[in-house]
Amino acid sequence: MSDLILHNFAISPFSEKIRLIFGFKQLHWKSVTVPIIMPKPDVTALTGGYRRTPLLQIGADIYCDTSLIAEVLDKRSPAPSLYPPTVNGLARNLAQWADSTLFWTAIPYAFQPAAIPSIFGDISAEEMQAFSADRATMRGNMPRSSMGEAKGQLCEYLRRLDSMLESDAPFLLGAQASIADFSVYQTLWLIRTAPAINPIFDGHPKLLKWMDRVAAFGHHQSETLSSAEALEIAKKAQVFDMDGRNFVDSHGIALGEQVAIMPTDYALDPVVGELVIASENELAVRREDARAGTVLVHFPRVGFQMKRAK
Structure with a gap:
C-alpha cells in the first residue's frame, strides 16, 4: 500500500x-x-x-x-470513522460551515498585528508584506470583514459552539469525534496559539476543554x-x-x-x-x-x- x-x-x-x-x-x-x-x-x-x-x-x-x-x-x-452513521449528514454540513463561514470570520481576527509574532515567529516586514500580497491575490474579489465585524461574529459563533457542549458530551455531536470536530478545531487552533488574542475564549471553559480533547489526538508518526x-x-x-x-x-x-x-x-x-x-x-x-x-x-x-x- x-x-x-x-x-x-x-x-x-x-x-x-x-x-x-x-x-x-x-x-x-x-x-x-x-x-x-x-x-x-x-x-x-x-x-x-x-x-x-x-x-x-x-x-x-x-x-x-x-x-x-x-x-x-x-x-x-x-x-474510528470520521462520519458516525447517526450524525453523518449533520457532521458533514457542520464541517462545511466551519471550513468556509467560520474560517473566513476568524482569519481577519487571527491576523491582527498583535498576533503576528506568535503565529509567524521571527518574520520580517518584507516577508509579511509578501504574505499579505499573496493572500490578497488568492482572495481576489472575496469580501473581507472588518475587525469589528469579525470579532463580533466570532464571539457569537463561540457562544453557539460552547452551547453544543452543554450536555457534557466530549465532542460537538456526541460521544464520538467526527469530521465536524476537526473542521471547527482547525480555525480556532490558530487563534489559540496567539496569547495576545486568545482571551476571546475566556468564558468558554467547555469549549477549551473540547479543544484540548481534539488536540490530544496528536499527529501520530x-x-x-x-x-x-x-x-x-x-x-x-x-x-x-x-x-x-x-x-x-x-x-x-x-x-x-x-x-x-x-x-x-x-x-x-x-x-x-x-x-x-x-x-x-x-x-x-x-x-x-x-x-x-x-x-x-x-x-x-x-x-x-x-x-x-x-
Missing part, C-alpha cells in the same frame, strides 16, 4: 486538520513542507495549478481539498520527505485510484474530454486535464507533467466548478 504523503506547512490551519486526523486514525504519514506563498513549482508539477494547502499524495494520485482528503483517509482506515522525492514517487507510480465510481453527468461532459476544474470561492487557478472521474461527490483529471509524470488530480464536487477546457 502506497505511503500517505501530506504536502503542508506548519501554520496552515487546514493542514493541522489533516495532521490531527492522522493522529485520530493512528496513520503513519510522510510530510513534505511546501512554500507558504507562490511560487510553488513542485506543487504546480503535481497539481497543474491548484495552489491551496494541504495536498494528499498517494503514489500518483493527488487529492485536493481537506473535505476530500478526509474521505480518502476514512476509506483507507474506516475505524510522521517522517520528513523532500518535494523532489515526492515528485519521483509520483513519476514512478503505475496504479491509479479509479475503481468503484459511478459516472454522474451533471455538466453534459463525457469522460475523456479535456476540462478545467477550479474552486468556486477563492484561489481560482484552473487545473486542466482529461476527465476520468465524475462521480456523486468527486471529479478527477489525468494530466502529464515533465517532472511528475502522469498524475490523477482529484477534487470534491462541493466547492468546485468544472468547464470544458478552451
Whole structure:
C-alpha cells in the first residue's frame, strides 16, 4: 500500500486538520513542507495549478481539498470513522460551515498585528508584506470583514459552539469525534496559539476543554520527505485510484474530454486535464507533467466548478 504523503506547512490551519486526523486514525504519514506563498513549482508539477494547502499524495494520485482528503483517509482506515452513521449528514454540513463561514470570520481576527509574532515567529516586514500580497491575490474579489465585524461574529459563533457542549458530551455531536470536530478545531487552533488574542475564549471553559480533547489526538508518526522525492514517487507510480465510481453527468461532459476544474470561492487557478472521474461527490483529471509524470488530480464536487477546457 502506497505511503500517505501530506504536502503542508506548519501554520496552515487546514493542514493541522489533516495532521490531527492522522493522529485520530493512528496513520503513519510522510510530510513534505511546501512554500507558504507562490511560487510553488513542485506543487504546480503535481497539481497543474491548484495552489491551496494541504495536498494528499498517494503514489500518483493527488487529492485536493481537506473535505476530500478526509474521505480518502476514512476509506483507507474506516475505524474510528470520521462520519458516525447517526450524525453523518449533520457532521458533514457542520464541517462545511466551519471550513468556509467560520474560517473566513476568524482569519481577519487571527491576523491582527498583535498576533503576528506568535503565529509567524521571527518574520520580517518584507516577508509579511509578501504574505499579505499573496493572500490578497488568492482572495481576489472575496469580501473581507472588518475587525469589528469579525470579532463580533466570532464571539457569537463561540457562544453557539460552547452551547453544543452543554450536555457534557466530549465532542460537538456526541460521544464520538467526527469530521465536524476537526473542521471547527482547525480555525480556532490558530487563534489559540496567539496569547495576545486568545482571551476571546475566556468564558468558554467547555469549549477549551473540547479543544484540548481534539488536540490530544496528536499527529501520530510522521517522517520528513523532500518535494523532489515526492515528485519521483509520483513519476514512478503505475496504479491509479479509479475503481468503484459511478459516472454522474451533471455538466453534459463525457469522460475523456479535456476540462478545467477550479474552486468556486477563492484561489481560482484552473487545473486542466482529461476527465476520468465524475462521480456523486468527486471529479478527477489525468494530466502529464515533465517532472511528475502522469498524475490523477482529484477534487470534491462541493466547492468546485468544472468547464470544458478552451
